[in-house]
Every structure is written in structure tokens, then in C-alpha cells.
Amino acid sequence: MTSTETARAIAAADAHSAHNYHPLPVVVASAEGAWMTDVEGRRYLDLLAGYSALNFGHGNRRLLRAAAAQLERVTLTSRAFHHDRFADFCTQLAELCGMELVLPMNTGAEAVETALKTARKWGYQVKGVPDGRAKIIVADNNFHGRTTTIVSFSTDEEARAGFGPYTPGFEIVPYGDPAALEAAVDENTVAVLLEPIQGEAGVLVPPPGYLAGVRELTRARDVLFIADEIQSGLGRTGRTFACEHEGVVPDMYVLGKALGGGVVPVSAVVSSREVLGVFAPGEHGSTFGGNPLACAVALEVIAILRTGELQARATELGEHLHGELAPLVGGGAVDAVRGRGLWAGVDINPSRGTGREVAERMMARGVLVKDTHGATIRIAPPLTISKEDLDWGLDQLRGALEA
Missing domain, CATH: 3.40.640.10 (Type I PLP-dependent aspartate aminotransferase-like (Major domain))
Known part of the structure; x- marks a missing residue:
């Protein structure tokens, strides 16, 4: 259930934008690092990272300083x-x-x-x-x-x-x-x-x-x-x-x-x-x-x-990510997991709903992902995400699958 302010923002967008996307019903107002905040003040962990456009996180200070200096x-x-x-x-x-x-x-x-x-x-x-x-x-x-x-x-x-x-x-x-x-x-x-x-x-x-x-x-x-x-x-x-x-x-x-x-x-x-x-x-x-x-x-x-630091971080956290996802396969909730580094595709068993439905349940738990081809959700957090935040996000995935 969306709140009044969120619903108004979505309705206004739908009234004047072509429907070439089917976004989740969340209206983001600000973001920093691996977290986004909506117009109601709710925080969400971003496990999509703009389809890898945000590898370095939201509001990366080095990038913003470079942009600000050039804007002048x-x-x-x-x-x-x-x-x-x-x-x-x-x-x-x-x-x-x-x-x-x-x-x-x-x-x-x-x-x-x-x-x-x-x-x-x-x-x-x-x-x-x-x-x-x-x-x-x-x-x-x-x-x-x-x-x-x-x-x-x-x-x-x-x-x-x-x-x-x-x-x-x-x-x-x-x-x-x-x-x-x-x-x-x-x-x-x-x-x-x-x-x-x-x-x-x-x-x-x-x-x-x-x-x-x-x-x-x-x-x-x-x-x-x-x-x-x-x-x-x-x-x-x-x-x-x-x-x-x-x-x-x-x-x-x-x-x-x-x-x-x-x-x-x-x-x-x-x-x-x-x-x-x-x-x-x-x-x-x-x-x-x-x-x-x-x-x-x-x-x-x-x-x-x-510097190679983020590549190394993607390797280390990626191994952890896939180590946590692998046990989900075969238990009736997940049919397959694929990927490399901080990037994974998770095939949802139809008994647990569509990829869209799982993404919506994760959104309700404070995590943003996106589905593709009906039954798959992609996990691709900013490479700057902390291990603690990643683990929390994976806990929400498990909860969404159980639901």
C-alpha cells in the first residue's frame, strides 16, 4: 500500500510520462552510498545500483567534487x-x-x-x-x-x-x-x-x-x-x-x-x-x-x-554474496543462481511468486531490486556497499522468499 504523498507523485508521473518502464511504486528523493530515501523519509538499500551505473555509490564525494569544479x-x-x-x-x-x-x-x-x-x-x-x-x-x-x-x-x-x-x-x-x-x-x-x-x-x-x-x-x-x-x-x-x-x-x-x-x-x-x-x-x-x-x-x-581497490572489494564481497546465495538453491524457493563478482541473477521458483512479486516484497522490507524476464531478480549493489549492509539485504531476500 503506497502512502498518499507517494501515490500522488506516481499518479502525476503516470499522467504525463510515456509508459516505457514499469517501476516499483517508490519515489526516491535522496540517496547516499548504498542507501536511498523516498519522499516519505523511508530508507531503502539499493541492490540494483542503476544497472551498474552507480558502481561507486550514490553521491560519491570524489565524483561530485570533480563535477562541481567543472560546472564552475x-x-x-x-x-x-x-x-x-x-x-x-x-x-x-x-x-x-x-x-x-x-x-x-x-x-x-x-x-x-x-x-x-x-x-x-x-x-x-x-x-x-x-x-x-x-x-x-x-x-x-x-x-x-x-x-x-x-x-x-x-x-x-x-x-x-x-x-x-x-x-x-x-x-x-x-x-x-x-x-x-x-x-x-x-x-x-x-x-x-x-x-x-x-x-x-x-x-x-x-x-x-x-x-x-x-x-x-x-x-x-x-x-x-x-x-x-x-x-x-x-x-x-x-x-x-x-x-x-x-x-x-x-x-x-x-x-x-x-x-x-x-x-x-x-x-x-x-x-x-x-x-x-x-x-x-x-x-x-x-x-x-x-x-x-x-x-x-x-x-x-x-x-x-x-587503484584496484574496488575491483578487489567486488571480488571479496562477491565471493561472500555467492556463498550466501548458493544454499538457497534446491530448497524450493530458488531454482538457480548465477553471476560473478558483486553481480548475481536469482531465478525464483514459481511457487514463491514472480520476480516482480519478490521485488515488491523486498521493497516492503526496505530493499530495492528489479526483476527481469519474469522469474529472475538481479542483485548488483554499489561496489562500496558494506558487508553488514549486504548481509542485511540478503536477510530480507530470504524473508521475502519465505513470505
Whole structure:
């Protein structure tokens, strides 16, 4: 039951906003660290972290100070001019990724679109694929965004249906199946686009050796390996990039979410000079991409990641998280648990309700999570969460499952 003030706020939002989301009935007014407070003054533990955009917690002081200092100087020049934060941002992000060039954008979907254009351009200019024949291979259950091109190769009918005609040039193969991937590669294949861990699908981790096999295959067949690390990257899995768990370096990283620290939208495509060097001025761009405010915040994000402290913390707390979740499987409440680092997908047994119903029961207990694909809830707290808070949140999950 929502209170009067909460109900009024939700009703006002529903009256004038398109219903493209189905949020939980909570109206957040403030947040700090791993906690959010609603308009009634109730506190909630955040176990979603903005789908990994808030890896460093709400109101991170280092990020807010960086943003505040830049707000006093200059926030936007457009890419018509240089600004004094741009070179440092590109240099330091390229170094973090072990790459050469950076193409900054704003949202994750923009970065994915940029990666697709880059791969096609590279295919025509460098690989020599006939014009208009470039093919990009993707995996089923993927989630790379919701633009018209991206939903064209989605297998999620909720995101795809009703938005045709669809963009050609993509082939979908089963995720984690190296034989199917190898069979799909032909002379016109320019790239394989994969999430190292599929987040929206329910935190699906591929079989051991899969990413290394993709790297070997793409290198042998002169195909780009594009890793969409928008959710999995920047510390979430216990490494800076999820690909590192298999010692893999792709040809291209697609980054977003945590790159802006939950303060501003920042995304980027990072690759080699051979790949990103295919663009000429005017062929691709963004008015806000790489703006001074975004660069200032992202530079502080990079500085935080360089210490390795949060990656180590995600590893340690992640082991604890999965150790606590594993006993839930097989008792009739949870069918499966997957994940890596501070990231887990929990499949709810239908006898305990839908994922949405469990999320609502957890909300009533002061914990915020979100369901996906009906029966799964995702757990992805800020990497700064304390062990005590994490344990309390897991206690509420157990209580919600018992209810």
C-alpha cells in the first residue's frame, strides 16, 4: 500500500510520462552510498545500483567534487572546438583499456551504434568486404540497447515487436556455443558483438573458455571481437573488465553506465588506431559526446579504478554474496543462481511468486531490486556497499522468499 504523498507523485508521473518502464511504486528523493530515501523519509538499500551505473555509490564525494569544479568552468563546447579535459580523458581511458583511440558518446546505446558503424566501416575499408554485405554476429538473449537497429537483432519480443521494419546485416547464434559461432562466420563477417556476461538476460555467465575461444576464432578469421562491457565492466565482476577473467583482450570495448559514475551519462568506444582510424571528420559525431563535464567525471572514475581497490572489494564481497546465495538453491524457493563478482541473477521458483512479486516484497522490507524476464531478480549493489549492509539485504531476500 503506497502512502498518499507517494501515490500522488506516481499518479502525476503516470499522467504525463510515456509508459516505457514499469517501476516499483517508490519515489526516491535522496540517496547516499548504498542507501536511498523516498519522499516519505523511508530508507531503502539499493541492490540494483542503476544497472551498474552507480558502481561507486550514490553521491560519491570524489565524483561530485570533480563535477562541481567543472560546472564552475565550462560544461559544453560541442566537438566544434577543443577543450582542456578532452585529451586527458581520451589518453587515460585508452591506457586503462590497453588501447589506442577513444570515441566518446553519451549513452550505452549510442556507443553500441558507434561500434556497429565502426565495424562496418572497417570491414569495407580494411578487410575488403563488398559494399553493403557486411555481417555482424550477435548472441541470443542479448541486450545492447533499444534503438531501432539494436532491437533488430534482439530475441526479446517485448523490446522488438512492433518496431519493424528491421535493420538487416546481423546473424544471431546461441550464447556460449562456440561451434554455432564458428559455423556462422563467413567471408563477409566483420564483427562478433557479445556481452562477456549477459546482464539483462539474468546475469548469464558463458561456459569456461568461451570468450577465449571467441578471441581465437575472430583473430584467425580476421573478424573484430567487440565486447559490450557497459554493464559488466569497470569493476562489477571483480576485474576492470569481465573479459579479463579469461585473459582476453577484445578488438573493441564498448563502455557506458559506470563510466559516468551515476552523475552524467558518459559512454565510449575504445579500440586500436587501425579500427577507429577509419572515420573521417563528419562521418560520425555527437554534440554532447566527450563534453568537459563528462570528461571531468570520467577522469575521476578512471582514477578510482586505477587503484584496484574496488575491483578487489567486488571480488571479496562477491565471493561472500555467492556463498550466501548458493544454499538457497534446491530448497524450493530458488531454482538457480548465477553471476560473478558483486553481480548475481536469482531465478525464483514459481511457487514463491514472480520476480516482480519478490521485488515488491523486498521493497516492503526496505530493499530495492528489479526483476527481469519474469522469474529472475538481479542483485548488483554499489561496489562500496558494506558487508553488514549486504548481509542485511540478503536477510530480507530470504524473508521475502519465505513470505
